[in-house]
Amino acid sequence: SQQGEEDPQALSIQEGENATMNCSYKTSINNLQWYRQNSGRGLVHLILIRSNEREKHSGRLRVTLDTSKKSSSLLITASRAADTASYFCATGYLLTQGGSEKLVFGKGMKLTVNP
Amino acid sequence: DARVTQTPRHKVTEMGQEVTMRCQPILGHNTVFWYRQTMMQGLELLAYFRNRAPLDDSGMPKDRFSAEMPDATLATLKIQPSEPRDSAVYFCASALGGLAPREQYFGPGTRLTVT
Numbered sequence: 001s002q003q004g005e006e007d008p009q010a011l012s013i014q015e016g017e018n019a020t021m022n023c024s025y026k027t028s029i030n031n032l033q034w035y036r037q038n039s040g041r042g043l044v045h046l047i048l049i050r051s052n053e054r055e056k057h058s059g060r061l062r063v064t065l066d067t068s069k070k071s072s073s074l075l076i077t078a079s080r081a082a083d084t085a086s087y088f089c090a091t092g093y094l095l096t097q098g099g100s101e102k103l104v105f106g107k108g109m110k111l112t113v114n115p
Numbered sequence: 116d117a118r119v120t121q122t123p124r125h126k127v128t129e130m131g132q133e134v135t136m137r138c139q140p141i142l143g144h145n146t147v148f149w150y151r152q153t154m155m156q157g158l159e160l161l162a163y164f165r166n167r168a169p170l171d172d173s174g175m176p177k178d179r180f181s182a183e184m185p186d187a188t189l190a191t192l193k194i195q196p197s198e199p200r201d202s203a204v205y206f207c208a209s210a211l212g213g214l215a216p217r218e219q220y221f222g223p224g225t226r227l228t229v230t
Binding site: 033045048088101102104105107 | 119
């Protein structure tokens with residue numbers, strides 16, 4: 001399966017703590033992306049890391065990618081109650097036909113940040 | 116503020132009825148995706164288009180589902196006849212297509228209930 005798998009499936013922390021989410025996948029990827037989904041809303045893109053990158057930062061987000069272990073982690077520092085949401089990793093594949101591409105989403109993990 | 120729009124936001128229909136969902140991608144985006152989200156299966160890719168041409172609809176039940184892009188500003192997903200197992204949230208997303216998977220921008224979704 002090309003689908004990434006998030007771990008843990010649910011995480012509950014206190015405001016101000018850091019949250020770490022992991023994603024493992026099975027086949028070679030072109031890039032890996034993290035998305036957030038608030039209840040009843042569409043997914044929102046957070047960050048993209050290419051297969052030749054090892055670490056990337058965006059505000060309070062830090063993502064790492066280890067292609068040898070086929071895993072990625074998303075760290076949210078100094079969490080806020082507003083970070084409460086479901087988080088998805090999406091593995092990006094370049095298909096051979098016509099240069100088209102494909103994103104495969106994991107099932108997501110639920111983060112609860114308690115005030 | 117560019118965003119993907121979807122109509123209707125909610126649809127309740129009886130089994131056997133035709134359902135049409137519409138999506139307006141972000142202006143300038145040439146790749147459009149249709150996803151279905153359920154608790155059991157997570158987020159599944161149904162179909163996607165590049166420059167209005169269907170590239171992959173392998174995730175779509177062909178006997179009852181059809182997806183089209185009549186023009187660059189409108190994508191439609193049709194179910195005929197609908198069944199209770201089609202109940203889900205259907206998301207449209209758009210992206211700037213290229214040689215590698217890019218970040219996707221999701222609409223708010225259409226919550227479909229088939230009774």
